[in-house]
Amino acid sequence: MNETSARRIQPPATVVAWCGDDATGFLRLLDQTRLPCETAYLDCHDTHGVWDAIRRLVVRGAPAIGVAAGYGVVVASQALKAEGFGDKLTAAGEILKSSRPTAVNLAWAVDRVIASARGLESDPPAAREAMLAEARRLHEEDVQLCANIGECAAGLMEEAGWESLLTHCNAGALATAGIGTATAGMYVAAARGRRLRVYCDETRPLLQGARLTAWELQQAGIEAVVIADNMAAQVLREGRVDAVITGADRIAANGDAANKIGTYGLAIAAKHHDVPFYVAAPYSTFDLSLAEGGQIPIEQRDGEEITRGFGRRTAPEGIATYNPAFDVTPAELIAGLITDRGLICPVNAETVGRVLGGS
Ligand code: MRU
Secondary structure (H helix, E strand, O other): OOOOOOOOOOOOOOOEEEEOOOOOOEEEEEOHHHOOOOOOEEEEOOHHHHHHHHHOOOOOOHHHHHHHHHHHHHHHHOOOOOOOHHHHHHHHHHHHHOOOOOOHHHHHHHHHHHHOOOOOOOOHHHHHHHHHHHHHHHHHHHHHHHHHHHHHHHHHHHHHOOOEEEEOOOOOHHHOOOOOOOOHHHHHHHHOOOOOEEEEEOOOOOOHHHHHHHHHHHHOOOEEEEEOHHHHHHHHHOOOOOEEEEOOOEEEOOOOEEEEOOHHHHHHHHHHOOOOEEEEOOHHHEEOOOOOHHHOOOOEOOOHHHHOHHHOOOOOOOOOOOOEOEEEEOHHHOOEEEEOOEEEOOOOHHHHHHHHOOO
């Protein structure tokens, strides 16, 4: 990066933090349910507190959930005595994993932190310290993964001359420990002086695009334009968008990618209008144990998110609802996967395997 022209890339707030010098500390989360109106934090001191925070989307976005759950294992271990430590830790890990099923980063992080305590089960304080060290490594690694994605995406933007982008949900700094995934290239390119406009799908029903992506881009001085989800096809038809970039919660071995509900429809609309559709994600979001996207578990959420979002009833009392939180975009609609290991293009089992096979 040219240091003289570069602006500093600064995430708008600390999303996940460990408070305390050692494993007797606690987990602090930026409460994203209160953004953009309020910057407030929630402290988690036990397994249920972490489970509930992930479930309620206090912390959300696949990589951020992973980092939080990594520290969550340390928090969970604080209540465990030496007797049965290993089994109880595994059980606590399963509870944390049950909070949200789609983002694979969650289970990946829990398993990785628990594995770091292997052989130390008879000495809980030593096990806890080892797990805290691993959770911290995972946290720092995520910052670097985002930075790598940012380099890859900014190169692509530069090469293709993109100035106007569209994104869905929040795959930004608020969804990671670093500068985001879908937003990473935006931040890097903007820091290098590139002027960008980013259309942010509002993202019904929980409005992560309007509340979170628009907020963090605005904080960074990047032009953000909020549109309701049902406007995206028209915006694409009007030729306002050079490329669509979204994040992902889990990517199967053939490149099918699960992301926030509405992403699939957006990819179809982008294809129809010849606008390239890219997915940005770190290696930790790939699940090569699944051959294709149909095997990805889709989280179902409470219908009240649709009928009484943000405290005001907008549908009749007693009405039936269906509220899948994610959908799967088939690889054939994805122009490329922007990863920390480089660009995967075209997207298929062979190219995914070649880049991610060693993970
Ligand atoms: O339900 P959410 O807000 O956790 O959904 C988040 C998304 O769908 C993101 O696009 C995805 O997790 C990628 S975050 C880098």
